[in-house]
Amino acid sequence: MTNQKKERVIKFPLSDWIAGINKFPDHLPTCAYCICYQCDWNEANYGPYGFTSASSKKLLNFLFHELHFYNQNSLSLQPVLTPGNSGLYFYGESVEAFNRRIVEYKKEKLKRKLQSGLPQLPGLSIEASEIINLYNNDKVSTALLTHLVKNNYSFFFSCFLTPMAGQTVILFENAIWEKAKSFCQQSGIQVFEADSVNELTSW
Incomplete structure (x- = not known):
């Protein structure tokens, strides 16, 4: 299989600037990195960014099976074909694993509601809520990020960078x-x- 159009996938480090605009905590895992996609660039590396071509979408489908977007507002994992919204995505077996966390959290929340005003029963850990909450003090939760990396969840964040890189x-x-x-x-x-990321040409 050969690709007729000039296309490339680009890897670059997660800089402080990118971490800041995505509200990541100050201390990130050293394994973090970024990828974006570019088509039809010229000699000055000037060309459009984005996973919009057929080949780029095949690449995403190859890398990320059973892709789901985490909607924290509804506390749900929503199946998607490709990453669109900025935010947190899970794929593969991790979809079921994280969904179990959501179910645990909802059960615990209901128990707490039913016990309102009653003596607290043992065994109601706050761990589930710490892991479910994506943001803490307007930043991506360190507890969540650490848990996902430490427990080998298959996940990534999608964002849009400008003037270079586009969807990242x-x-x-x-x-x-x-x-x-x-x-x-x-x-x-x-x-x-x-x-x-500064090596990439603005578009």
């Missing part, structure tokens, strides 16, 4: 990048590893 996927597992490179090699998609 923030990952915490290096094996995904290795899979992406393998797919690109077989599909005629170029691979570029930048030392900084």
Whole structure:
């Protein structure tokens, strides 16, 4: 299988600027990195960004099976074909694992509501609520992020950067990048590893 249009996937570090606009905590896992996608760039590396081509969507489908978006407002995991909204996504077996966390949290919340005004019963841990809540003090919860990385959840954050990179996927597992490179090699998609997002040309 060969790709007729000039396309490439780009990897670059998660900078303080990117972490800041996405409300990440100050101390992030060192494994964090970003990828974006670019098509039809010229000699000055000027060209549109985004996972909009057929090849880029095939890449996403190859990397992220059973993709779900985490909607914290409704406390639900919503199936999606490709990442659209900015926020947290789960895929693979981690969808079921995190959904169990949501169910535990809802059960605990109901118990607390039913026990309102009554003596507190033992065994109602606050752990579930700490892990369910995506934001804490207007920043991505350190407890949540640490839990997801430590317990090997398959997840990523999606965001939109401007004026360069466009839609960007923030990952915490290096094996995904290795899979992406393998797919690109077989599909005629170029691979570029930048030392900084500043190496990318504005669009």
